[in-house]
Amino acid sequence: MFRLRCAAPGAAGGHPLWLGPGALDGLPAVWRPGWHAAALVADATAFRLHGAAVVRGLRRCAGTVRVYEVPPGERHKSVATWLRLADRMLADRLDRGTCLVALGGGVTLDLAGFLAATYLRGLDHLLLPTTLLAVVDASLGGKTALNRPAGKNLLGAFRFPAAVLADTRLLETLAPREWRGGLAEVVKHAAVGDADLFGRLERAGNGLRRPGSLDLDLLARAVRVKLEVVARDPFERGRRSVLNFGHTVGHALEAATGHRVPHGAAVAVGMAVEAEVAVERVGLPAGERERLVALLGTLGLPARHDAAFERLRPHLEVDKKRRDGAIRLSLPARLGRMAGGRTGWTVPVGAAALRRAWERRAAAPGRAR
Numbered sequence: 019m020f021r022l023r024c025a026a027p028g029a030a031g032g033h034p035l036w037l038g039p040g041a042l043d044g045l046p047a048v049w050r051p052g053w054h055a056a057a058l059v060a061d062a063t064a065f066r067l068h069g070a071a072v073v074r075g076l077r078r079c080a081g082t083v084r085v086y087e088v089p090p091g092e093r094h095k096s097v098a099t100w101l102r103l104a105d106r107m108l109a110d111r112l113d114r115g116t117c118l119v120a121l122g123g124g125v126t127l128d129l130a131g132f133l134a135a136t137y138l139r140g141l142d143h144l145l146l147p148t149t150l151l152a153v154v155d156a157s158l159g160g161k162t163a164l165n166r167p168a169g170k171n172l173l174g175a176f177r178f179p180a181a182v183l184a185d186t187r188l189l190e191t192l193a194p195r196e197w198r199g200g201l202a203e204v205v206k207h208a209a210v211g212d213a214d215l216f217g218r219l220e221r222a223g224n225g226l227r228r229p230g231s232l233d234l235d236l237l238a239r240a241v242r243v244k245l246e247v248v249a250r251d252p253f254e255r256g257r258r259s260v261l262n263f264g265h266t267v268g269h270a271l272e273a274a275t276g277h278r279v280p281h282g283a284a285v286a287v288g289m290a291v292e293a294e295v296a297v298e299r300v301g302l303p304a305g306e307r308e309r310l311v312a313l314l315g316t317l318g319l320p321a322r323h324d325a326a327f328e329r330l331r332p333h334l335e336v337d338k339k340r341r342d343g344a345i346r347l348s349l350p351a352r353l354g355r356m357a358g359g360r361t362g363w364t365v366p367v368g369a370a371a372l373r374r375a376w377e378r379r380a381a382a383p384g385r386a387r
Contacts, residue, residue, distance in 0.1 A: 020238045024158065025249035026178035034181045037153070037241060038234055041185040042146065045075040048181040053117040053142065055082035057107055059130040061122030062087045064148040067191050072121055072146065080117070084110050088126060092277040095125045095165050097173070103133055117142050117180070123149035123196070124156035124281065128171070131162030135177035145182045149192060150200025150232070151282055153184045154207060154240050159248040159258075169336045170269040176253055186237070190230035194318075197229040199282020201317045202264075204232070206289060207243040209310060210260050213354025215239045220309070223316050259363040260356040262348045264289030267372070270333035274325060286314050287379070290321035294375035295367055296349040300357035309353065311382075322379040330376070331369065345372065 019038035026032045036044045056076045060069055065087050076083045086103055088094055107116075118141045120130030127145050134143035147157040163174035189197070208216035218236060219226065226232055244261060251258040268288030271279050279287075293310050296302035311321045334345055346364035351357040358365050 020234070020241075022238075022241070022245065024178075024182065024245055025252060026160065027252050033179060035158075035184065035241070035245075036182070037184045037186070037238060039185065039187045041183045042072065042075065042188075044181075044183055045072075045144075046079055048144065048183070049079040050117070050142070050180065052115060053080060055112060055116040056080040056084070057110075057112055057116050057118045057141075058083065058085045059103060059118060059120050059122075059126065059133065060085065060087055061090050061126040061148070063090050064122040064126070064188075068121065068148060068188055072119070076119065084112065088122075088129065090123075090125070092125055092165060092170070092272065092281070095129050095163070097164055097166075099129060100133055100136075100164055103129075104137055107133075107137060112137075114138050114141065117144060119144045119146065121146045121148060123147070123152045127152055127156045128161070128163045128174075131160075131177050131179070132164055132174060134179075135162050135175040140177070142180045143177070145179045147182070147184050148188045149196055150189055151196075151203050152200075153186075153189070154200060154237070155203045155244065157182045157184060158241065158244045159261075160252065169273050169333050172336065178252075186230070186234065192229040194227065194229060195280070196282075198227065198318045199280050201226060201232075202282040202286040202289070202314070202319050204237070204240045205310070205313060205317070205319075206261075206264055206285060207240040209289065209350055209353055210263050210348075210356055211243040211247065211354060212239060213352070215243070216309075216313070216353050220313055220316075224318075227318055256362050259346075259358075260348050262364075263350060263356070264292055266334065266337050266345065266347050267291045267330070267376070269337070270330040271323060271325065273333040274329040279323065283320055286319035287321060287323050290314060291372075291375050291379050292347055292349060294378055295347060295371055296351070296357070298371065298375070299365055299367060300349050300351050302350055302352065306350075306353045322382055324380060327373045327376045334369070334372065345369065 160178035163171035268284035344366040
């Protein structure tokens, strides 16, 4: 078990992150005396698998436990779902002595975090991630979000949780596709900030494809990459932008396909395409681009998609990092080291350069997914 600390502005010492088998058993240790009620916002699938145990744990901590299930899927990370949940909590007369507890993957954690940021102008909340993607990404860093038709995560707020309990036993129940989606974020963290981790992932190879197979030490290494970046720039005013590698193109692909391409697969495609741009714009060695593409393939992740670039373009034009009419990408200069330190950690890239990169990947050998 790793017991880490996450930087959280305004909170002395940050907040705890328990990572490993049995982390959920730490619920009483992180529960605060002022929380007299719990509002459990849970993905319906995660609740079916793990809800009974979580509710038992909460009943040992809180006088009142209310459960609010949400359907799985990106389309439910919406204003409509947020309003429905808020109205149900208001009808149940939950006050500021309530701790909101989020159980699920990235969609549920983003949605519940936004609800915590806005209900009665702010509730404390705990995050209980149930997917690999949520453990290494959505549960870390205090970002919350809702999607809009124009694009992903366009509404949101920074709201840091009181604690994160990431029980790796829960990851063993993931479907292979969900597990692979989380591996995409692990690869991203290695590419962004840990070249040695990248090499260790290459050596582990397709042995990582089985759900629950990622060594706890490697998982903690991936988590620490994000924690270290967030500690330096909690509100994404500069350096934290490096964590968006693969996400500009990836989010556009998700939106363009109505989220039929899941987040992890879209980020994998995004990393491959943005690495093409990095070779052209910031001197990423072509051999390192090929190592990235090869690792994605080994892990069962796509490096291309057959959608026309024009389907993505409207969504690229509303990306959150866009400035002065220019698309800005977070690009690796080398595996483990990002470019753009003198320009806010992003690099302006024209639509023509992105189109070339997209079309080069589309023409690459291998089956699009």
